Amino acid sequence: MGITVKIRRCSGHTDDNFRFDTFEVPLTDNSNVLDVVNYIQNNLDPTLAFRYSCRAGMCGTCSMRVNGKNRWTCRSTVKSLRSKMLTIEPLPHYPIIKDLAVDMRPFFDRYRHVRSEFVSKHPTSKEFAKIQPNSKERRDIDPQIECITCGCCYGECNLVETNSGYLGPAAINRAFTLIADSRDSAGEERLDLLNSPQGAWGCHTQFNCTDVCPMGISPTRAIQKLKRKEVGHAFKKFFS
Numbered sequence: 169m170g171i172t173v174k175i176r177r178c179s180g181h182t183d184d185n186f187r188f189d190t191f192e193v194p195l196t197d198n199s200n201v202l203d204v205v206n207y208i209q210n211n212l213d214p215t216l217a218f219r220y221s222c223r224a225g226m227c228g229t230c231s232m233r234v235n236g237k238n239r240w241t242c243r244s245t246v247k248s249l250r251s252k253m254l255t256i257e258p259l260p261h262y263p264i265i266k267d268l269a270v271d272m273r274p275f276f277d278r279y280r281h282v283r284s285e286f287v288s289k290h291p292t293s294k295e296f297a298k299i300q301p302n303s304k305e306r307r308d309i310d311p312q313i314e315c316i317t318c319g320c321c322y323g324e325c326n327l328v329e330t331n332s333g334y335l336g337p338a339a340i341n342r343a344f345t346l347i348a349d350s351r352d353s354a355g356e357e358r359l360d361l362l363n364s365p366q367g368a369w370g371c372h373t374q375f376n377c378t379d380v381c382p383m384g385i386s387p388t389r390a391i392q393k394l395k396r397k398e399v400g401h402a403f404k405k406f407f408s
């Protein structure tokens with residue numbers, strides 16, 4: 169059992185001179201896409217560049233575009249793709265370092281920009297803050313919290329291409345989880361920052377990000393909820 173694999177190759181920071189190389193790769197029943205590129209590097213072409221770390225769906229470093237969709241390759245079995253051929257490309261909307269390895273700085277710069285760190289209201293308190301499991305706050309935050317910063321959503325969002333300052337789905341989703349958290353003290357600062365076309369109002373609600381998130385997160389849902397919070401924040405500021 170084997171499969172034909174086409175890989176987009178590029179040797180510099182621009183992909184103007186890219187080419188596709190084709191390889192024949194043997195498969196086992198459980199081969200995933202990361203196994204396939206590892207096989208090529210180990211046995212057919214040691215110059216093939218790509219990135220991964222945990223191989224267990226935790227680190228978010230193995231993302232690539234496979235058959236036209238951004239995926240975490242260590243958890244994407246070849247069988248599940250139901251195709252006789254694989255086309256593997258680097259994530260779109262990122263500068264390419266080499267072949268399938270992209271520069272993640274645009275993603276993490278935006279992630280940091282929204283103050284993605286928790287800013288405690290009571291940094292010196294020794295008491296644990298308590299948030300009930302069935303509270304609205306908990307129910308709002310829980311579905312959005314498991315992001316592994318794989319960058320798939322940013323690479324799938326068309327707004328990132330057309331609006332160069334757009335902060336992107338993962339950064340805005342992260343900001344939402346902190347704004348909704350009553351223990352955090354930087355919520356108003358983030359609401360001011362995201363009240364712009366580069367923030368919540370830039371999203372066109374196309375759900376591309378939601379469609380590719382391997383953790384089942386819907387950044388679109390977080391952004392819609394954030395828009396409602398922005399309206400409340402604006403009223404509060406107007407009447408204060």
Ligand code: SF4
Pocket residue numbers: 324325326327336337370371372373374375376377378387388391
């Ligand atoms: S829903 Fe918004 S953030 Fe998600 S891909 Fe579409 S425009 Fe981008």
Ligand code: SF4
Pocket residue numbers: 314315316317318319320321322337338341380381382383384385387
């Ligand atoms: S929201 Fe989902 S797709 Fe986006 S970076 Fe986080 S885990 Fe990846």
Ligand code: FES
Pocket residue numbers: 220221222223224225226227228229230231240241242243
């Ligand atoms: S290698 Fe860590 S998530 Fe795939």
